[in-house]
Amino acid sequence: MIFNSFDFALFIIPVFLLYWLILSKSAVYQNVFLLITSLVFYAWVDWRFLSLLLGSIVINFFLGKAIHTAERETRQLLFLRLGLVFNVGLLLYFKYFNFFYDNFFELLHVFGVQKSHGILHIILPLGISFFTFQNLGYLIDVYNEEIEPSNDFLQFSVFVAFFPKILSGPIERAANFIPQIQKKRIFSYQVAVDGLRQFLWGLFAKVVIAENCAVIANPIFENYENESGSTILVGAFFYTIQLYADFSGYSNMALGVSKLFGIELMRNFATPFFSTNISDFWRKWHISLTTWMMDYVFTPLSFTLRRYQKMGLLVSIIATFVLVGFWHGANWTFVVYGLLHGFYFVPLVYSGNINSSQIMAKGKWFPSVKEIIKMVLLFVLVMLTAIFFRADSVTTALNCLQKICSVTLIDFPHTVLTTITATTSILILFFIGIEWINREKKHDFEISNYHMLLRWGLYISLFLVLLFFGKSSETFIYFQF
Amino acid sequence: MNITTIKEKISEILTAILEHTNFELHDELTAKDVDGWDSLSHMMIITKIEEEFGIRFKLRDLNKLKNMGSLITLIQSKL
Incomplete structure (x- = not known):
């Protein structure tokens, strides 16, 4: 169920x-x-x-x-x-x-x-x-x-x-x-309503965003041998969004349901793609796993290796991320996924920027050009690892990457030029927009301070979108873990 | 070494590693209250404290630390 x-x-x-x-x-x-x-x-x-x-x-x-x-x-x-x-x-x-x-x-x-x-x-x-x-x-x-x-x-x-x-x-x-x-x-109307809101947002992320992204990404990855590099890149883009919407959607639903019973679970996602580097990203992505790994794996390991200073820190980070990867499943693809994320930390450890964690463009409407460039770069880095996350074997993932690095990257991705790609892209923009506006809030759909008309406008829009664009699904990506 | 000197040294270490001085060193201060003091920077701070005071911590001692007050007591017990 x-x-x-x-x-x-x-x-x-x-x-x-x-x-x-x-x-x-x-x-x-x-x-x-x-x-x-x-x-x-x-x-x-x-x-x-x-x-x-x-x-x-x-x-x-x-x-x-x-x-x-x-x-x-x-x-x-x-x-x-x-x-x-x-x-x-x-x-x-x-x-x-x-x-x-x-x-x-x-x-x-x-x-x-x-x-x-x-x-x-x-x-x-x-x-x-x-x-x-x-x-x-x-x-x-x-x-x-x-x-x-x-x-x-x-x-x-x-x-x-x-x-x-x-x-x-x-x-x-x-x-x-x-x-x-x-x-x-003790029953609190505000908490229960907030839980319902968070559930609704999670439901939208899962049923609309993740499931539509899956419809685009699945055929591309299932048939990657015959696809161009550019198409695979488009597939990787939609899969990365799918992965995020699937799991953050699940987490929001879990937190929302829990609030209905007056219990607050820990936050699991805090708009991770609005980050300027990989360290910041992992502080906002699957937070309950990352903090677990930090406390029970990274801390003892880095404590043992502390006299090797930055090298010790780096070895601890990479080993921790290999374990983060392997936690996801018994497949070498997850080991590579973790290893890549670990290696992404190398420049941060050596530049001493590992602790920079902040809310993106705090108090401002829009990010600066520099921040946008950093976010895009981070997204691309995460997207490359998502190919390993998606693939059934390391060979498949490497074949996909090889295609992306070939001349077919400049081919026009014809196969994805469909209505569903267009509508999904618009829905993703809406999804990202709301998350951006609420990035400083306690959760992605904390809209209690909005005017009543705006709130109900948003609820009704989400219901309509769910009705027209929602897709049923039997499972979540993270159930297999 | 008296508490004031210990506090001064810790303050210098925090400033050097976290690159800011937006904290006030009192006994109830916890890592959560200080910007940038997280599990990653924590180990760098601990290593620096060991170096500066010439002491060695045990992991279990560190895990038991509740706030700045208990860190100062722990340092004192090792000196």
């Missing part, structure tokens, strides 16, 4: 009403209800791994307590390591086993050992990359004494399984989430 489905509408309306009308007496009632709802939601999408999710909740809950109550530091470390082995083990088995298994036999093949091997059918449990990372962060925070472990099994279960974020994040932090469910939530 995905957010942009009729099923979800049927599910969320009674859940919302029950939560506020009948179960609003105490925090315990609300949490019991949220847990049951979340488990039903997860089982509805895929019941096969419900026991895995429950097992993971129980084990991490007790490990958190064990780390905290252990008296000696060696015992604390032992429980932390158990937790790391358990959670990373889950990921390695379900997500990466086939990758290492295949590559092992490939390697044997290189060394002349001929061995045939069968294919193992391991199904990826939905949301596993998200909830295991959340649990890992929780255990490390408890070990570092940054947070107290949860003593309330119910609250901890809601923290792990909360349905708006279980399938694709944001990767929440206990310190942000648990305090919100410790007290009774």
Whole structure:
């Protein structure tokens, strides 16, 4: 059951009403209800791994307590390591086993050992990359004494399984989430309406922008051998927008739904393409993953390598980004994706510009020419990596890049000269325009201060656009991770 | 080394790395309050503090830091 489905509408309306009308007496009632709802939601999408999710909740809950109550530091470390082995083990088995298994036999093949091997059918449990990372962060925070472990099994279960974020994040932090469910939530009309607005914007990004971009990009990448370099470049452009609209759309919907229940999840996207460099971009793109990687991978690594100064910093950044890439899936394409992003940091580390992060053209209507050039350059850099993200193998991605670098780049991209390209481009302009106007706000569609007529004008326009240009879709790109 | 000297040194380090002086060094100050003090610049600041004071931190000590006050206490305990 995905957010942009009729099923979800049927599910969320009674859940919302029950939560506020009948179960609003105490925090315990609300949490019991949220847990049951979340488990039903997860089982509805895929019941096969419900026991895995429950097992993971129980084990991490007790490990958190064990780390905290252990008296000696060696015992604390032992429980932390158990937790790391358990959670990373889950990921390695379900997500990466086939990758290492295949590559092992490939390697044997290189060394002349001929061995045939069968294919193992391991199904990826939905949301596993998200909830295991959340649990890992929780255990490390408890070990570092940054947070107290949860003593309330119910609250901890809601923290792990909360349905708006279980399938694709944001990767929440206990310190942000648990305090919100410790007290009774009181209905706020403003918050609920704001949630609906954010949901509407996410729905528009997914159903209109991402899905129309997919209609243009998919045939190009599926048939790239027969396309010109220029057409592939156009495909890469629309795919980059698709990727952003798909995942930021999902995230906005998740945050919007969550607000309906009086819970604020962490922001996952903050208009990342309005950035002047790659460091700034990653501070605004998939923020919950980036900050996770910063805290639990980059910081320990750069601390260990700190005496190598800039070189140590660079190695830590590149290693972190390789892991960011690999987190997305068991394929070399994602490793290259991460590696490229890591390498993009080289000039920043050596010029000392790594910390420049600001809201683009703050307080102004338009960016300067210099800022526009930087944004375009950044977009092109990200677009090149998106080709690896999209391709099924590194060879395919390299073939696409080779085509882009060939003389066919100056061919006119005839195949994409269609009505859908024209309408999608106009819709993208509208999408970018609204995001630009709201870039300093808490989310992309925070329009509470607009005049009522303008607000309703925008709602009605979005409904009409959804009605006429919306496309149904069964999945989100990030569900496969 | 007294607290005032420690604070002065930290202030100099922050200014050198963050390239601005838009902060006031008090005990409740956190990285979030200071422009540009994020996970990337944090490690550069820590390395510089180690160099300037001639001390070594443990990662776990750093993770426990809550604010400027606890950083100063940690530095003092190492001197």
